[in-house]
Amino acid sequence: MNGxxxxxxxxxxxxxxxxxxxxxxxxxxxxxxIAVSIVSKxxxxxxxxxxxxxxxxxxxxxxxxxxxxxxxxNKEMINxxxxxxxxxxxxxxxxxxxxxxxxxxAILLTRDQQLLNSSYDxxxxx
Numbered sequence: 001m002n003g004x005x006x007x008x009x010x011x012x013x014x015x016x017x018x019x020x021x022x023x024x025x026x027x028x029x030x031x032x033x034i035a036v037s038i039v040s041k042x043x044x045x046x047x048x049x050x051x052x053x054x055x056x057x058x059x060x061x062x063x064x065x066x067x068x069x070x071x072x073x074n075k076e077m078i079n080x081x082x083x084x085x086x087x088x089x090x091x092x093x094x095x096x097x098x099x100x101x102x103x104x105x106a107i108l109l110t111r112d113q114q115l116l117n118s119s120y121d122x123x124x125x126x
Contacts, residue, residue: 012024
């Protein structure tokens with residue numbers, strides 16, 4: 001996998017929008033490609049106490065990255081999702097995010113311990 005291509009997990013998006021993580025921002029500044037799964041967008045927006053300001057920040061952020069949708073026509077990604085769900089104890093949203101990363105040939109940046117313990121070489125702690 002190319003180290004300059006990144007898929008950001010939901011917790012990474014939160015870190016970017018709510019904190020000043022210079023190390024993470026520096027890594028992303030040098031990226032060739034940055035994306036998020038539609039699942040991460042939904043997870044972020046589904047927080048019960050989300051504020052309007054957070055929604056606006058997310059909308060601004062998403063203008064600068066690709067949001068990867070789930071499409072029935074994308075058989076390769078669908079097969080990855082099924083494979084990860086069957087082979088791991090991950091919940092479906094995490095399996096979708098993991099599969100999206102593999103499909104994109106991108107490093108998944110996360111703090112999710114289950115994803116980090118999955119032993120896939122394209123998952124990295126930020």
